Amino acid sequence: MDNSKLNNSDNHLRVIEIEGLNKWFGSFHVLRDVSLSVEQGEKIVICGPSGSGKSTLIRCINFLEEHQEGQIVVDGIELTGDLKNIDAVRREVGMVFQSFNLFPHLSVLENCTLAPIWVRKTPQAEAEKLAMEYLDRVKIPEQAHKYPGQLSGGQQQRVAIARSLCMKPKIMLFDEPTSALDPEMIKEVLDVMVDLADSGMTMLVVTHEMGFASQVADQIIFMDEGQIVEQNTPSEFFDNPQSDRTKLFLSQILSH
């Protein structure tokens, strides 16, 4: 079913192509021969136990982490040490962090307009208009002139999403976006992410929110010890997990 959905899209452009990726932290082999390709508009959820390398994997896609072996091509640009390529990729890839990482010394609006003004050279008035559109979309336009410290965790994460969207990225990376939130606030962030998925954004999401995964994902990837252990559609992944490690993981996170 998912394949038919992809085939129906205008042209299945591969926007991310990862081939034989290896990375070490010191002597710790954190990513082991990871290969992955993502097509435009595809939503991929990555899950796995902590320390399995899932965050490191998506941080390699915008070069927050440098890989030692293998090839990563994002939107036709290969990531090497070349600063120009890195900047070009980062302009097209947005990222949302577990700890929000909003800039506390800037207002919500300034957080959103900073990169468009300084990276895309958008005139200030236009950048502010764009920012208000996206703040409206994440349902907090009334907070635009407050500072991040005055907002709740859920509101901060929605600002962080709006801030990334203001750069009009082609790909969005989410690194455990709801893990630092109180239970009452998780839903408001997931709602925004579902809305974003419906709009056709290419998304890679590291999360343990399996409800979100089954609702939104085209593919679910399960990682353990730096490798992709299993990759499947949500229905197959939940109903018919192949490896024992996946079964164990699912039994543990779904038992509550």
Add this chain to the structure above:
Amino acid sequence: MMAAVDNYKKSRPPPAASAGVIGWCRQNLFSSFSNTILTLVSFYLLALAIPAFLDWAFFSSQISGNTRFDCKVEGACWAWVDQRFGQFLFGFYPEGERWRVILAFVLLFPALIPWVTQDLPGQRYLRWFSVAYPAIATILLAGGLGLREVPTDKFGGFMLNLIVGLSGIVLSLPVGILLALGRQSKLPLIRWLSIGFIEAIRGVPLITLLFVSNILLPIFLPPDMTLDSIIRVIIMVTAFASAYMAEVIRGGLQAIPSGQIEAAHAMGLNYWKSMRLIVLPQALRISIPGIVNTFIGLFKDTTLVIVIGLFDILGIANAMVSNPDWLGLSTETYVFVAVFFFAVCFSMSRYSMWLERRLGKQRH
């Protein structure tokens, strides 16, 4: 089991005993037996010291006379101030040209306005004026553009402290920022150079640096190139203060979570933009107390110029104390000098508190 709450309790004002003047005194001065004792002892000591000082400095003092032999009173003798005030302020700057120093000093205040407030009309012009001020002040003080030239060895008194101190303050902050960033650089050469500079300068007393600038520097420079002694002092004082500044700012940089830089990078901001827009505004705010501390230290260190033969306000004071006409008036003289330093240093300290409060307000 308790029933569900229908009406939430209304908030009430705090009890009267913890508010108002009496409440404040009770909480802060007489909160316990030992605190009460401390309060009473402190009041007693203040009651001894303050009236005695006021009596010495004002009530039993004398302000007229030509030499120390005219001083007939128990308290302070301020008779010399009238004669020497100009020298204390201007050193040996020619008397007919002193208006230029005063004008440069007065113009300093509009030049400082952009650093003190942001919501004045004509702010943009003031900012340009602020940028141009060092050139304007240099011409006013040293001459040029039709103004008579005054050689810098005539500079002295408190004016010299202000020139060296302000130049050092203005220059050491940017140099310190670059050194702090350099020390954290991923490029080994830049990192080693920064560490080498900081450690070498910090490991040596300023007085040594001043001697070096006076004696060794001319040997290294080409023979036909002479560097003005005040410029040499400013370079050395700046180098000295910026080594300390770099370490103060490095402390601030380390307090910024790495997520801030990652977020900036992830949005496509390059290194310099991330530093300028995200990291430094936060790091400098945290470092304000340390930065101002370094500024105050630097300003007081300007008195060391005496070792290379320049007469700042303290040098003039030393000369006066050993003058036979005014021998024995050292207490008065040094109290007088202390007032000048206290005024400047205390202002800096208040400015830093105000700045911290204002930047804090912006945030919450």
